[in-house]
Amino acid sequence: MTATVERTAPVTRVRPPSRRKSRRLEPFTIASYAGVICFGLVCAIPFWMVVAGSLTAESALSQRGYSFWPTPFSLDAYTTLFQGTRVWLSYGATIFITGIGTAIAVAATSGIAWVIARGLPRVSRPLAVFAYIPMLFNGGLVPMYILITQVLQLQNSWFAVILPLVIAPFLVFVQVSFFRATPQEILDAARIDGAGELRIFFQVVLPLSKPVIAVIALFYAVTFWNEWFHALLFLSQPEKFPLQLVLQNLISSVTNAAELGTTSAAPVYQMRLAMTVITIGPILLAYPFAQRYFVKGLTLGATKG
Template identity: 65%
Template sequence: MTTALTSSLAKTTARTATRRRRRPEAFTVVSVIGVTCFMLICLVPFWMIVSGSFTDEQTLATSGYSLIPRPFSTTSYELIFTGPTVLSAYTASIFITVVGTAMALAFTSGLSWVIARRLPYVSRPLAVFAYIPMLFTGGLVPLYLLVTQYLKLQNSYFAVILPLLVAPFLVFIQVSAFRQLPEEILDSARVDGAGEMQIFFRIGLPLSKPILAVIGLFYAVHYWNEWFTALLFMSDVHKYPLPLLLQNLISNVSFSQMLPTAAEQSTPVYQLRLALTVVTIGPILLAYPFAQRYFVKGITLGATKG
């Protein structure tokens, strides 16, 4: 009798515990609701931009934005992609972003590794060299004279790539990540006869994929959105990167609306601006999912003091 009662109580307790485990906690419910609301706050404005880019210009001017494009119109995209200008700008931006990100990762990783290893007579001067640009720069005029008069890089894609090649803030983030690598692994490699270059390429870089992905993403976004450096050193319209071209298109369209013939031309200003925004942020938005799994881990590695 006692055994049966004990077994019954045990089953009842197990069922109660199972129900409690299945019941979501209040914190979990609040977290899900909060994240969902934040997602909607971020997603709805972006979707309204996309919807507005497909909405007729007259409707945008009279009724404003809406979640559904009515009436549906692709006039702005037809204006953007008419002719080879936008395609050449896409090519220029892709070249600047890909080549610039690859070179920036190489230079930043090499500089960060030397600083992180605390090599005598080398690491401290390079750390000071990387730290000084965080405090002040030489100015715009010396930069312009250096690029145009001495390096002769005017109307070259490298005039945009080289001035942004090393970001001091990202250098010190990667230094912190390199200093968290296990010293035992590095010492064992030295015992086996590996040199500093072999340790860097075969151990340091493979173990630092998360921080490399994060820094590469930062550089890619910076190069893709860069327009001011291109404005300084680019005068050939066929070599304009996408952000500079789109800014010029918006300025020209806005200026044309002030002319007496603007009513006859009927250029879709609002719709064109929204379409240009979608065209600009589209490629870089698609790059985030590929680096997402490394992003949080890489930020955590770089944010911890080594």
């Protein structure tokens, strides 16, 4: 019942300030626009240069450096990269790791965060410490490696990449602090209605927490999307490599003390940039869609029952 009220009420309540804003432009607003535009440019320009560079012929790139305009124009890097199945396979791997990883991570994180946020005596505090300790202490590479490859036998499984990363203490606390803001009255009302703890969590808390879930889902998704180190450790079949590992391999493919020649004529500079575009591209394209939900979610979250 409460939710029905919420869903109609904000429309009238949120509006007035914004209407007022459009009437009168204050200096702070102007300064904000300027500030955001400047920072936006600083962020966008290098990215544009990567795109332009990935389309510039290798010889111009290595001798003259980066420029704003791709001259002479060249698609060499992209044609080289998309030859064969490698990049496509790695997209598949990355999408699997990101999709499944984010689902597991959000589910597990929400669960523990809620129990911490509930403030249960003798449970919540120790649990918070329990979740926080791994942020400070870790067993290091060798034990982790032995655990995954020998105890759990997860080598060459994408889950070896996913599972060590599914609980980020930082995001647990982001979520805890949001859960804590859940209005007590709503919980009390639900309890009076006779709802159990689980039902409260699923029917009351989660629907109210879409914004947090959107935030942590995005952050987890980015983590999984950018993940290469665990993939390097635990995956040995090149068909299973995610995109970022392929990028890593490409960038560091010829460096060693006893350096050896290669017969391939891949454009080094250009290819790195193209690979960057390919790697960032999809998540960048997906981001506005996620963000649409994100922003909507945030607006919903702003309403207080």
